Amino acid sequence: MDQRDEEFLRRAVALAAAAPGAGGRPFGSLLVGGGGVVLAEDHNTVPGDGDITAHPELKLARWAARELDAATAAQTTMYTSCEPCDMCSYAIDRSGLGRVVFALSGEQFKELARVADPTRVPREGPALFDEARVPIDDFFG
Numbered sequence: 100m101d102q103r104d105e106e107f108l109r110r111a112v113a114l115a116a117a118a119p120g121a122g123g124r125p126f127g128s129l130l131v132g133g134g135g136v137v138l139a140e141d142h143n144t145v146p147g148d149g150d151i152t153a154h155p156e157l158k159l160a161r162w163a164a165r166e167l168d169a170a171t172a173a174q175t176t177m178y179t180s181c182e183p184c185d186m187c188s189y190a191i192d193r194s195g196l197g198r199v200v201f202a203l204s205g206e207q208f209k210e211l212a213r214v215a216d217p218t219r220v221p222r223e224g225p226a227l228f229d230e231a232r233v234p235i236d237d238f239f240g
Contacts, residue, residue, distance in 0.1 A: 108180075111180045114141070121147070122146055123142050123147060123153075126155055127142040128156050128178065128179040129178050141159055156188075160194040163195070177191065178199075181205070
C-alpha cells in the first residue's frame with residue numbers, strides 16, 4: 100500500500116461518514132481505474148432503499164460487471180471503508196476487479212460497532228443429487 104492508496108481510502112472513509120446523513124449506514128466505497136481515475140463511488144443505502152443488499156461494494160461490483168470489459172475491470176482497485184462481507188466479496192470476485200483495499204477489517208468493525216454475527220438460518224441438504232444435477236449438467240456439460 101502506498102500514499103495514493105491511503106488517499107483513496109480516505110475518500111472511502113469520507114463517503115462512509117456522509118452516508119448516515121443521506122439515510123444510509125456508515126460504509127463507503129470507490130472504484131479506481133488503472134490510471135488512477137475514480138470510475139464510480141457509492142455509500143451504503145440499505146435503510147433508505149429498503150434493500151438489505153444495498154452495500155456500496157456490491158453496488159460497485161455490479162456496476163463494474165455491467166459497464167467494464169474484463170481487461171478494464173482487472174486493472175481496477177476498489178477502496179472501501181470496511182472489509183467486504185461474504186456477499187460483497189463473492190460479487191467482487193465474480194466481477195473480475197483487480198484488487199480491493201480496505202480500511203477496517205471485519206473483526207475491527209464488529210468490535211467497534213459491538214454487533215454480533217447474524218443468526219444463521221437453519222439449512223438442510225444436500226438432497227436430490229441426481230435430479231438437481233440435471234440442469235447443471237445440461238448447462239455446463
